[in-house]
Amino acid sequence: MLDGLDPEQREVATCLHGPVCVLAGAGTGKTRAITHRIAYGVRAGILQPTSVLAVTFTNRAAGEMRGRLRQLGAHGVQARTFHSAALRQLQYFWPKVIGGAMPRLVDRKIQLVADAAAACRIRLDRGELWDVTAEIEWSKVTQTVPADYALAAAKAGRETPRDPAETAQLYSVYEDLKRDRSVIDFEDVLLLTVAILQDRHDVAEQVRAQYQHFVVDEYQDVSPLQQRLLELWLGERDNLCVVGDASQTIYSFTGATPDHLLDFRTRHPGATVVKLVRDYRSTPQVVRLANGLLAQARGRAADHRLELVSQRAPGPEPVYAEYPDEPAEAEGTARRVQELIASGVPASEIAVLFRTNSQSETYEQALADVGVPYQLRGAERFFDRPEVRKAGVALRGAARFGGNDSLLDDAVDLPSQVRAVLSGEGWTPQPPAGSGAVRERWESLAALVHLAQDFAAARPGATLSDLVAELDERATAQHAPTVQGVTLASLHSAKGLEWDAVFLVGVAEGMIPITYARTDEQVEEERRLLYVGVTRAREQLYVSWSLSRSPGGRPNRRPSRFLDGLRPGSAGVAGRAALGASGGIERGFTAAAGAVGKPVPPRTRRTPARCRICGRALTDGGELKLMRCEDCPSDMDEGLYERLREWRAEQAGRSGQPAFCVFTDKTLMAIAESVPDDERELARIPGVGMRKLRRYGADVLAICAGQEPGAEEDGN
Numbered sequence: 001m002l003d004g005l006d007p008e009q010r011e012v013a014t015c016l017h018g019p020v021c022v023l024a025g026a027g028t029g030k031t032r033a034i035t036h037r038i039a040y041g042v043r044a045g046i047l048q049p050t051s052v053l054a055v056t057f058t059n060r061a062a063g064e065m066r067g068r069l070r071q072l073g074a075h076g077v078q079a080r081t082f083h084s085a086a087l088r089q090l091q092y093f094w095p096k097v098i099g100g101a102m103p104r105l106v107d108r109k110i111q112l113v114a115d116a117a118a119a120c121r122i123r124l125d126r127g128e129l130w131d132v133t134a135e136i137e138w139s140k141v142t143q144t145v146p147a148d149y150a151l152a153a154a155k156a157g158r159e160t161p162r163d164p165a166e167t168a169q170l171y172s173v174y175e176d177l178k179r180d181r182s183v184i185d186f187e188d189v190l191l192l193t194v195a196i197l198q199d200r201h202d203v204a205e206q207v208r209a210q211y212q213h214f215v216v217d218e219y220q221d222v223s224p225l226q227q228r229l230l231e232l233w234l235g236e237r238d239n240l241c242v243v244g245d246a247s248q249t250i251y252s253f254t255g256a257t258p259d260h261l262l263d264f265r266t267r268h269p270g271a272t273v274v275k276l277v278r279d280y281r282s283t284p285q286v287v288r289l290a291n292g293l294l295a296q297a298r299g300r301a302a303d304h305r306l307e308l309v310s311q312r313a314p315g316p317e318p319v320y321a322e323y324p325d326e327p328a329e330a331e332g333t334a335r336r337v338q339e340l341i342a343s344g345v346p347a348s349e350i351a352v353l354f355r356t357n358s359q360s361e362t363y364e365q366a367l368a369d370v371g372v373p374y375q376l377r378g379a380e381r382f383f384d385r386p387e388v389r390k391a392g393v394a395l396r397g398a399a400r401f402g403g404n405d406s407l408l409d410d411a412v413d414l415p416s417q418v419r420a421v422l423s424g425e426g427w428t429p430q431p432p433a434g435s436g437a438v439r440e441r442w443e444s445l446a447a448l449v450h451l452a453q454d455f456a457a458a459r460p461g462a463t464l465s466d467l468v469a470e471l472d473e474r475a476t477a478q479h480a481p482t483v484q485g486v487t488l489a490s491l492h493s494a495k496g497l498e499w500d501a502v503f504l505v506g507v508a509e510g511m512i513p514i515t516y517a518r519t520d521e522q523v524e525e526e527r528r529l530l531y532v533g534v535t536r537a538r539e540q541l542y543v544s545w546s547l548s549r550s551p552g553g554r555p556n557r558r559p560s561r562f563l564d565g566l567r568p569g570s571a572g573v574a575g576r577a578a579l580g581a582s583g584g585i586e587r588g589f590t591a592a593a594g595a596v597g598k599p600v601p602p603r604t605r606r607t608p609a610r611c612r613i614c615g616r617a618l619t620d621g622g623e624l625k626l627m628r629c630e631d632c633p634s635d636m637d638e639g640l641y642e643r644l645r646e647w648r649a650e651q652a653g654r655s656g657q658p659a660f661c662v663f664t665d666k667t668l669m670a671i672a673e674s675v676p677d678d679e680r681e682l683a684r685i686p687g688v689g690m691r692k693l694r695r696y697g698a699d700v701l702a703i704c705a706g707q708e709p710g711a712e713e714d715g716n
Contacts, residue, residue, distance in 0.1 A: 001040045001072070009033040011274050012241075016041045019268035020241040021261070025306040026290070026535035027281025027498070030243050034215055035065060037241065039072035047213055049076030053233070055085055056217040061496055063474070065217070078211075082226045083186055086193040093203050097196050103184045109133055109174075112183075116173040122166060131161030134253070136171050140187035141223040141255035146172035157519055190225050197232040208235045218496075219244035219264075223255040238268060246301035247294055250492060250529045252521075258301055279308040281498055283315030286541050290534045292566045299524045312538075320567045321544040321586040325553060326359075326506070327686060329546040330366035333503050336542060337486055338370045340501055345540075347373060349500035351487040353533050355511045360488055363505070369687050371661030373485035375443060377493050383475040387441045391425050391448055392471060399464040417464050418452035443485060450484055491533045502537035504530070508545040508557045527562050543567070641672035643703050651696070662696065663687065675704050 002010050012022050012033040024030035038054065041047035054069075054077065056062050065079040078085070087105070094102040106112065113133045117124045124132060135153070139145075144152040149171055150164035160167055178184065184192065197204045211233060216222070219242040222230070234240060246258040265271050279287050287310040294305045323329035333352060341347055352363050352374075360376065367374045383389070398421045419427065427445035448471075455467055487499065506512070513526035534541065543563070547555035564570045645668060652659040663671075667687035676682040682700060683693050699709035 001036060001043055005033065005036060006278055008274055008276050008278070009036070012276075013037040013040045015241075015272050015274070016044075016046050017239070019238045019264070019271040021264045021268075021271050021273045022241065022243040022276065023245065023261075023273065023304070023306060024243055024276040025245055025279060025308045026248065026532070027279040027308070028276035029278075029280055030276060031061075031065065031068065031217070033276065034217065034241065034243055035068040035072060035074075038069060038077055038215065039074040041213075042074045042077070049074055050078075051210070051212040052077045052215070053085060053211040053213070054079040054215040054217070055082050055230075057081060057221050058496065059084075061217065082229065083189055086229060087189045089207060090189055090193050090196070093196055093200075097200055097203060103182045105189070106183045106185055109136070109185045112174055112177055112185075113170065116170050116177055119173050119177070120166075120169055122162075122170065124162075128161055132167060132170055135161065135167050136174060137187060138253070138255050139171060140185075140191065141225045143191075143225055143228070146175065157521070159516055159518075187225070190229055194225065194229050194232060197229075204232060204235065207233060208237070212237070213239045214241070216240070216242045217244075218248075219261045220246050220249045220258040221251050221256040222260050223257070225255070227260050240268075245306065246304045247297075247306065247528055248495070248532055249301055250495065250525060250532055252525055262300060262304055275306060277306050277309055279310045280312065281538055282308075282310060282535060283312050283539055284310040285315055285317050286310075286534065286537050286539075289318050289541070289566060290531055293527060293531045293534065293562060296562070296565070297524055297527055299521065301528065302524065315539045318541040318543055319586060320563075321542065322559070323544060323546040324555065325548045325551050326362055326546045327366075327551060329505060329544055330362040331369070331689070333363065333505055333542070333544065334366035334370045334372060336503070337367065337372055340540070341372065345500055346484075347486050348484055350503075351489060351494065351497075351499040351501070351536065352503045352505060353489055353491050353494050353536065354506050355491055355514060355529075357490055359506055363488055365664070365666070367486060367488075368664055369667070369689075373443065374488050375447075375485045377487055377489035377497075385441075385444050387425065387444050388448070391422055391445060392468075392475070394421050394425055395448075395464065395471070396468050399468045414456040414462055414464060414467060415449065415453045418467065419449055422449060446484065491529050494536050495532055498536050498538055500538050501540040501542070502533070503542045503544070504533050505544050506546070507543050507560045507563065509560055510557065512560045512562065530560070530562050636669055636673045637675060638672075640675065640704065641668060644668045644672060644700070647699060647703055647709060651699075663692070671700060671704070676701065677704075 002013060005013060006029075009029055009032065012020070013036045016037070022030060022033065024033070034054070038047065038052055042049050042052075054062075054065055056065065056079070059081060062079050062081050062084070066077075069075075069077050069079060080088070091102060094100075110129055110133050113129055113136065114124070117129070117132075135149075135158075138158070139149055139152070142152065142156075146168045149168040153160050153164055153167075162170075178188075197207065214230070214233060216230065221244075230240075242261065242264060244258070244261040246262055249256065249258040265273060282290070287308045291307055294302065297305065321329075321332060323332055337347075337350055337352070340350055352367075354360065354363070364374065364376075383392075395418065398417070422445050425445060426441060427449060428442070451471075452467055455470060456462055459466065487494075487497075489497075507530070512530050513523050517523050517526045545557065545559050547557050559567065559570070644663075648659050648662045648668065651662045664687060667685065670685045670687065671682070674681065674685060676685065678701065679693060679697050682688055682697055683690070688697075702709045
């Protein structure tokens with residue numbers, strides 16, 4: 001059980017009594033250490049499996065922990081999130097303590113907040129609705145009642161979305177509406193469990209008799225409410241092991257605080273403290289940059305930073321790239337991703353990480369333009385997607401009545417059966433063209449097909465019923481399958497994940513740190529957020545920024561201050577020491593700048609791109625491609641557009657690739673609206689690019705001129 005653990009991990013695994021605090025840096029094998037600790041205790045007879053409760057913060061992390069414990073033979077150990085553990089206890093004790101049926105749990109509270117605003121006659125736009133909802137959640141996890149909200153928000157230095165008194169009123173009415181409708185929210189699950197354990201000594205003792213030993217992962221993310229629940233679970237005992245890293249505290253806006261981790265030794269003077277600093281995830285080059293970021297940090301978390309030591313062989317230096325504008329940055333990133341995939345890096349081992357979800361669309365379009373599949377992380381949960389739910393129903397029906405299903409007659413193995421069933425739900429061997437909802441639905445179904453293949457490989461002879469049971473278990477744990485595509489995710493939603501290659505995009509002042517990070521504490525949290533992004537990379541790391549938002553915009557942006565002294569050419573000795581002999585900053589390339597390979601020339605101040613119909617400044621990626629507002633009337637030649645689509649379908653068929661890999665619909669629309677006369681005009685259209693100009697330019701120009709396209713290009 002202890003084989004393969006390093007000395008520090010072994011100390012964690014064998015320290016089974018009393019309070020234990022594990023300070024674990026990114027990539028240091030903390031999950032391995034704590035699961036081996038539990039399994040070692042069970043195998044040694046020191047821990048009873050059913051008396052152990054391991055809690056973490058995401059369903060994915062809890063599912064991973066359960067899987068590892070099963071592999072290690074520690075069956076019966078409970079591994080749950082704080083919310084799921086509390087909900088289980090609340091459901092069990094409600095009839096005894098309260099009586100009657102437990103109120104319905106609402107998944108999304110935003111509609112209730114909207115109803116509260118309507119009752120108060122307060123107009124909230126969609127963004128304000130989300131902001132007020134976040135304030136209510138923060139208030140509840142910090143145990144702040146509506147009457148105390150204004151004072152508590154001011155003391156915490158929060159940027160309130162509305163007048164604090166108004167937000168407090170909305171919060172109060174929101175609570176009234178919940179009571180009137182007999183519903184509770186996720187924060188209520190914790191609050192009610194805490195209240196029952198505080199008020200009913202007999203219930204608290206029953207819980208404590210059940211659970212004798214506690215393990216808490218990601219302890220730096222504990223909120224005051226979760227800490228209170230943990231204390232009630234423990235009672236007067238100290239059989240507690242906590243694991244965390246103050247340098248990865250990035251959720252303070254939700255009420256999380258590293259204080260409980262940093263004060264652990266004060267609350268438990270006899271605690272055993274173990275530091276894990278051997279980084280098994282990232283190369284020395286990536287680790288050097290991560291350490292350099294934290295070396296410049298300030299504040300209490302920085303005082304307890306861990307200096308990581310890479311255990312991997314050397315790899316490439318981080319690559320830094322500067323682009324003239326955001327679309328150019330997205331196109332440059334997409335080309336880099338395409339090159340990595342061509343070199344043998346699986347698409348699922350590549351991630352593009354950004355600060356805000358609003359940055360996603362530009363990168364979705366850029367990846368679609370070069371034919372790279374992708375998945376969005378942090379969007380709707382996988383098993384909650386309508387197409388996944390329908391697919392589950394179809395698979396369950398086929399498993400039950402498969403003998404009478406003509407679809408399955410010729411499908412002899414499990415993956416073939418799944419493909420046959422899902423073909424009726426919209427799955428096809430080749431992905432559809434485009435980058436919208438149709439493509440996302442296909443990616444979801446394709447993920448189920450790949451899961452069936454992996455499941456069949458791991459369990460030869462498995463039946464469709466076995467797969468359905470696996471899907472049910474995964475849905476309960478929200479353990480989604482891996483989608484075979486590049487991951488697009490915000491830095492916050494990337495926490496806990498890792499990839500071979502990571503692109504950190506938009507690393508500029510105003511984005512990282514974000515504009516509204518004004519206090520020293522807020523700025524330092526932004527630094528930690530970038531640190532989390534850097535430490536997601538195993539081998540290759542790309543850091544980029546753009547000088548303006550849109551083509552032709554004023555180039556007044558500068559790289560993030562967090563890179564000062566670390567990137568080539570920036571001030572500070574730390575930069576030269578951190579980067580060694582790595583090259584300088586790469587300059588982005590765009591079709592508009594001329595042939596690929598020529599650096600972007602020195603920039604002069606230019607006017608922003610404007611709609612060619614109404615004159616409004618354009619910022620949206622799709623509008624920039626069409627050079628007009630989405631709502632402005634189109635002067636597209638419909639006949640030309642249809643001829644281009646027919647030609648595109650023929651090209652895709654010949655090359656065996658999806659149609660959108662030739663040109664996206666938006667690019668074809670832009671061509672049909674501008675009707676270019678020569679290569680220069682065609683090259684100006686976003687989405688064409690020099691590679692596609694060389695390959696398809698002659699055909700496209702011939703079609704625009706009303707002629708038949710020539711012979712197929714060889715693509716070289």
